[in-house]
Amino acid sequence: MKTGAQHLQALDDGRCWMLDGVAVPDVTVHPAFRNFTATAAGFFDAIAAPQNQALMSFESPSSGARVGRHWQLPATRDELLGVRAHMQALAALSCGMVGRSPDHVAAALVGMVMGIEVFERHDPRGAAALLDYFRHARDKDLYLSYVIVNPQADRSRGAAGQAGGDLVARIVDEDAQGITIRGAKMLATSAVAANEILVSGIQPLAPGDEAYAFTAALPVATPGLTLMSRRSYEAMAASEFDNPLSFRFDENDAVAHFDDVRIPHERVFLKRNVVAAAAQWHDTRAHVYQNYQSLVRLTVKLRFLLGMAHRIAEVNGTVAMPQVRDTLGALAAKVTLMDAALAGMEAAGEAYRGCFVPNRSMLCAGQAAAQRLYPEVVHALRELAGGGLIMLPSSVQDLLHPATRSLVERTQHSPAASPLERVKFFKLVWDAVGSEFGSxxxxxxxxxxxxxFVINGHNYRFYDWAGAVGLVGDFMRGYETPPLGGVQGAP
Ligand SMILES: Cc1cc2nc3c(=O)[nH]c(=O)nc-3n(C[C@H](O)[C@H](O)[C@H](O)COP(=O)(O)OP(=O)(O)OC[C@H]3O[C@@H](n4cnc5c(N)ncnc54)[C@H](O)[C@@H]3O)c2cc1C
Structure with a gap:
């Protein structure tokens, strides 16, 4: 099976990765990325570990080799639950902090392949290319990133209406070998540790936008593709002690710019059809399945944050106070509802073209709830913690010098932790909710x-309005509308 060391080796591939005005020669050793790329390698080591074989890997139907279980198309509810357990185990390796772990884009591709007929209807050659790529990515256990959103510019205009003309990635040329792409996409999260990028569009397109309608995959190291990294929180981490999450789990986000990038037809799955560009997400189960992975990951992260919330109350001696218990209980209820949503969408899942997938409307409801819940959890942690998140030594250096260490020991007190444990814990909490990484x-x-508004649009579309409105109609048919003058006592 693929190992972490092999994955790291593959990342030293000559990719054009820009940070602070210069190209990074090898992301696996650069101080802005080396810890995250090591975290990524750790995912593959975990998948390959003999003790995790049943949980995290399965036999590829095409090669017979064992690969990450996120490539499996679940045929039954039990298989879906098995994939979920794998996704949870993978998320646990980063406390849920890595959003685009290797299972995320793989889940999108699995969802597309579940609905391969949608691609076949549009273009059998593209569908065959997608199936071929899926086997390739699965059998090589590739780590994929994706860019499926156009750069934020003027959201009152569509892709074609943006000033300058070359902003949004589009097909500018096509010949017998392939297509040429020019323009940008946001935001290639985790691409720094990925082998390849899926480039597509999930935003609605209108007739006339055909050049913007395409889905293709290419290695990160393709000539003409530049990744512009945002500021690295890993580089800003003063030490692992000071910023334990930024230090290891800064998955990075980058703008992808395509400067006349050639993509062969064998890696183009859809092109020049705005209807198919939407159908690939919503008539297949790509949108459902990729976001199912996201919610599985989020439940792991919420559990971690809830653990922090309780520990804050212990460390500050507030845990027995009724108001604090009320806050913690209310948080626990909301987080448990997310677990319930996950269980519900699995229990009420549906058979879809030989696969078993989570219930779509429950999935979208879970997404809407998650978007509101996360800020609430962050706010609650800050409220529980008070100034303790700020009343901290400037860095680990203060602990290395006897005078400042002694001051720390005299000023950091807790009924439940030693002074150094208190500092260590509150630095972790601040990294989760207050640092630039946390933000x-x-x-x-x-x-x-x-x-x-996009998620609520999905909820509007998928809800059973006919059934709900029908109930109102049924009830109203049970009593009469009075005829004119027929009501006693009317004026
Ligand atoms: C940290 C991070 C990582 C990401 N990673 C990835 C990734 O890996 N791959 C990828 O493809 N994308 C990624 N994205 C992009 C993400 O998908 C987009 O941020 C998201 O789709 C919203 O688009 P936007 O940011 O352009 O916001 P906009 O669509 O511009 O929306 C911003 C706000 O503007 C208002 N608004 C805009 N349009 C309308 C409208 N039509 N009607 C009403 N209100 C409107 C709303 O208030 C909305 O909240 C990432 C984003 C973030 C923040």
Missing amino acids: RHLQYEMFYSGAA
Whole structure:
């Protein structure tokens, strides 16, 4: 099976990765990315570990080799639950902090392959290319990133209406070998540790936008593809002690810019059809299944944050106070509802073209709830913690010098932790909810699957309005509308 060391080796591939105005020669050793790429390698080591074989891997139907279980198309509810257990185990390796772990984009591809007929209807050659790529990615156990959103510019205009003309990635040329792409996409999360990128579009397109309608895959190291990294929180981490989450789990986000990038037809799954570009997400189960993975991961993260909430109350001696218990109980209820949503969408899942997938309307309801819940959890942690998140030594250096260490020991007190444990814990909490890393996580959980109005649009579309409105009609048919003058006592 693929090992972490092999994955790291593959990342030193000549990719054009830009940070602070210069190209990074090898992301696996650069101080802004080396810990996260090591975390990514750890995912593959965990999948390959003999003790995790049944939980985290399965036999590829095409190669017979064992690969990550996220590539499995679940045929039954039990198989879905098995994939879920694998996804939870993978998420646990980062306390749920890595949103685009290897199972995320794989889940999108699995969902597309479940609905391969949708691609076949549009273009049998593209569908065959998708199936071929799926086997390739699965059998090589590739780590994929994706860019499926156009760069934020003028949201009152569509892709074609943006000033400059070359902003949004589009097909600018096509010949017998393939297509040429020019323009940008946001945001290639985890691409720094990925082998390849899926480039597509999930935002609605209109007739006339055909050049913007395409789905293709390419290695990160493809000539002409530049990844512009945001600021690295890993590089900003003063030490593992100071920023334990930024230090290891900064999955990075980057703008992808395609400067006349050639993609062979064998890696183009859909092109020049705005109807098929939407159908690939919503008539297949790609949207459902990729977001199912996200919710599985989120439940792991919420459990971790809830553990922090309780520990804050212990460390500050507030845990027995009725108001604090009320806060913790209310949080526990909301997080448990997310677990219930997950169980519900599995229990009420549906058979879809030989697969078993989570219930779509429950999935979208879970997404809407998650977008609101995450900021509430962050706010509750801050409220529980008070100034303790700030009353901290400037860095680990203060603990290395006898005078400042002694001051720390005299000023950091807790009924439930030693002074150094208290500092260590509150630095962890601040990294989760207050540091730039923590702040980016808030933005991530609010937006990674689309702005709230988009998610609510899905909820509107998938809800059983006919059934609900029918109940109102049924009830109203049970009593009469009075004829004119027929009501006693009317004026
Ligand atoms: C940390 C992070 C990581 C990400 N990772 C990825 C990734 O790996 N791959 C990827 O493809 N994308 C990624 N994204 C992009 C993500 O999918 C988008 O942020 C999301 O789809 C919302 O699009 P937007 O950011 O352009 O916001 P917009 O669509 O511009 O929305 C911002 C706000 O503007 C308002 N608004 C905009 N349009 C309308 C409208 N039509 N009607 C009403 N109100 C409107 C709403 O208030 C909305 O909340 C990531 C984003 C973040 C923040």
